[in-house]
Amino acid sequence: MRILITGGAGYIGSHTAVTLLDRGDEVVIVDNLSNSSAEAIRRITAITGREPLFRQLDLRDEHLLDEEFAANRPDAVIHFAGLKAVGESVAQPLRYYAHNLDATFALLRTMEAHDVRRLVFSSSATVYGGGQVAPYTEDDGPIVSTNPYGQSKAMLERILSDVAEADPRWSIALLRYFNPIGAHPSGLIGEDPNGIPNNLAPYITQVAVGRLDEVTVYGDDYDTADGTGERDYIHVDDLAAGHVAALSWLADNTGVRAWNLGTGVPTSVLELIAAFEAASGTEIPYRVGGRRAGDLASAWADVSRARKELGWEARRTVSDMARHSWNWQRNNPDGFATAARPLTDGDAP
Ligand code: NAD
Ligand code: UD1
Numbered sequence: 001m002r003i004l005i006t007g008g009a010g011y012i013g014s015h016t017a018v019t020l021l022d023r024g025d026e027v028v029i030v031d032n033l034s035n036s037s038a039e040a041i042r043r044i045t046a047i048t049g050r051e052p053l054f055r056q057l058d059l060r061d062e063h064l065l066d067e068e069f070a071a072n073r074p075d076a077v078i079h080f081a082g083l084k085a086v087g088e089s090v091a092q093p094l095r096y097y098a099h100n101l102d103a104t105f106a107l108l109r110t111m112e113a114h115d116v117r118r119l120v121f122s123s124s125a126t127v128y129g130g131g132q133v134a135p136y137t138e139d140d141g142p143i144v145s146t147n148p149y150g151q152s153k154a155m156l157e158r159i160l161s162d163v164a165e166a167d168p169r170w171s172i173a174l175l176r177y178f179n180p181i182g183a184h185p186s187g188l189i190g191e192d193p194n195g196i197p198n199n200l201a202p203y204i205t206q207v208a209v210g211r212l213d214e215v216t217v218y219g220d221d222y223d224t225a226d227g228t229g230e231r232d233y234i235h236v237d238d239l240a241a242g243h244v245a246a247l248s249w250l251a252d253n254t255g256v257r258a259w260n261l262g263t264g265v266p267t268s269v270l271e272l273i274a275a276f277e278a279a280s281g282t283e284i285p286y287r288v289g290g291r292r293a294g295d296l297a298s299a300w301a302d303v304s305r306a307r308k309e310l311g312w313e314a315r316r317t318v319s320d321m322a323r324h325s326w327n328w329q330r331n332n333p334d335g336f337a338t339a340a341r342p343l344t345d346g347d348a349p
Contacts, residue, residue, distance in 0.1 A: 086150070
């Protein structure tokens, strides 16, 4: 199959591109590189020995997108591209709503024009808002989110459901990711956040590699086993495999359906720090600070729907995730800006 990946130079998109190329699919990546690097495309090629087609374009430039569909009409689309920083979305709501909605509208119109109606959409556990009790089932959301980023995902889920309802030729998978971490075992691709990371795992690896001094644990007085927040961390390669499973569903079904992609296992902040200490063989200094506004005590997935309907489940453990994240970070202390160096035997995953 030929799969077009929007945002395919980004964190989850690059891992999904590797998984698809490894299984023999043709991959077309469109990305404006606003939050990623062309180096990711070179690394995808190095890992797989196959080169994806890459076009640097902004989805909102519909004319260029149309040209790309005309030149390389895909069988299906995986749509990762968008803005994703929660705090930034609170400060710049108009920019976030306009970007995430306009990019998706342009994509949907172009798909219609070229008679391509199979779509996998990157949604998020953030559409559950947090009023419910974990584990979350798909029927718990979407609800009104506490921030514009999450709300844009909930709105897009609604819009995509309306599109599928209006025209039964569409098949659309809404994948609600929990907390993606980890990296490809080669250490060649991984998460490369701009500036100081907002999320826990990249923050920990940047402390471990010496770029940051210490982790601040956002509260140890939650009603959880050790008092720190619990999340459902999922290896990015398991997430990529979830997209492959969703593509198979699209080939056999029409309509729209949502699935949680998580492990179904909660891990606390202190447990994650301990996993990274074991993986890196270094002590990771941390101090306990106050709670972060808007945080939940616990959020993890009920994964039974994906297991039953997609035949998919996550396989990697938190220790795999920590090992692979660390392998990526120590090989690339400055992310994709690090000059590529050849891997040595000591770098084996
Ligand atoms: P990312 O920022 O690494 O990747 C997104 C890619 O899209 C980037 O390469 C960026 O340059 C590109 N892009 C952004 N706007 C574009 C546009 N208008 N046209 C073309 N390219 C554009 O993010 P990620 O972590 O890989 O996340 C992928 C998707 O998954 C996003 O939609 C995100 O909201 C969603 N998601 C991510 C997480 C997470 O923790 N990483 C959790 C839940 C959901
Ligand atoms: C955050 C986003 C969520 C998004 C998800 C993607 C917020 C409020 N929520 O969720 O919308 O879908 O990322 O992965 O930003 N923590 C620390 N110290 C840190 C960073 C985090 O203790 O420096 C704690 C948090 O309190 C939380 C856990 O670590 O308990 C995970 O935090 P994070 O990685 O930011 O993910 P989420 O908060 O789940």
